[in-house]
Amino acid sequence: MARAIWSGAISFGLVNIPVKLVTAVDRRNVRFRELRREDASRVRYRKVAAADGEEVTSDQMVKGYEIAPDRYVVLEPDELKALAPESSRAIEIEDFVELAEIEPLYYDSSYYLVPGDTAAKPYALLHTAMRESGKAAVARFVLRTKQHLAIIRPVGDALAVSTVVYHDEVIPTEQLDGLPGEDVQPTDRELAMAGQLIESMTVAWEPERYRDTHRDQLLELIERKAAGEDITAAPELEREAGDVVDLVAALEASLAASRDGGSSAESA
Template sequence: MPRAIWNGAISFGLVNIPVKLVTATQSKTVRFREIRRGDNSRIRHRKVAASDGEEVTNDQIVKGYEIAPDRYVVLDPEELKALDAKRSRAIDIEDFVDLADIEPLQYESSYYLLPGDMSGKSYELLRRAMEETGKAGVARFTLRSKQYLAVLRPVGKALAVSTLLYHDEVVAPEQLDGLPDDVEVADRELAMATSLIESMTTEWDPSRYEDEHRQRVLELIERKAEGEDIASVPETEREAGDVVDLMAALEASLSAAKAGAASDKGDGQRDTA
């Protein structure tokens, strides 16, 4: 079980619920170290000044904000530290909103909240009330000297808190170039596309989707560790061209989806026979 990285309390109105913050995600990325070919010596990266190539020590490093090419406003670490958010042990809920109204693009990092000592009932009361109403709590809290905007919501039997990007950090669709404009879609085309989507619709089950690339990398590592000689295979790229006949492609896709569904149903009947 992940260890608590923060202890504090959920605060809304006059209610105070002690909680512990634990990570809700864990990276499964396969990590490599940089080594020199031939003797496997570790590669070390040093910080050097661009002007003379001299190595720079940490006490020589300050922050510079570029206001023009090669012109900087220099800020000392102590000046920035003075602007850090005041230490707080509260997740202050400012508003409750409909969870469905929060744009998923704003979600950043997620954590679980566990009830503190003697706060199980108040924790469960808040979780169940939000579950019943479909509401989420918009809050602010400080973690590692930085204040975050966050959303508090029920996830199963737990409460989760996710940090949010601020609205001006998310690119709005209106700012995008190249989106279709004044494109006519025939009713028959829309009906066919809708049927295709419906034929491919299933219940959301995240365990169905595995990181296939990561698995291939781990298998390659295991085979090489066992001394197997791996022959490189040229990579083949799928060409992404324009669909010449949209209706023909939709009809073929729908037929394939129906055939696959029928096959799955037949397999299920044979399995139970």
């Protein structure tokens, strides 16, 4: 059972709904320690000053913002504390927007909101109203001394809240180099074939279909080595990313392979 990491209330208008914040994602990264090869001794790191190599303790450290190479504006802990967002137990809803209008690039970390002990009815009311309207809520709240902009939306039977990045943190596409211009337009035939290929590869969204194959291979290798198996590294194969010389031919070949794959799967 996931533990609540924050408790407070959703607030919009005069409505107040006590909630608890629960992590929605359990990352399954394979974590390694750095060791000395000869004896597997843990490697530890010290914080040292670049000027003289002396170790620096926590009480000796301050924050510095670099304004030029090796030139810093130093901020003392008290100065930063004075600017910290006021601690609050409220998730303040500021607006409601169409959920479909939110660009996924903005999403950051996601959590579940579960109702407090006496908040089942108002929680269900908000959840149902948002689900039926297709709307999402734009809100702010403070978590671990940092203020977050967030999106609240229904996910299954729960309300989820995702922190989002601010508009000026998303790089606009106008700043990207090498995007095709108006002079690069696909032909009607190419569009039709690309549409057919997309359609032939379209399936229902089932996230359980997709596994982290690299993590699986790492864990298998770890298990085999832990069992004493002698592992010989396979030679690394390089894949060439060549130019598509004949786009139509590539689309035709892809469609043919897709049809063969589909018929094989159906016959199986």
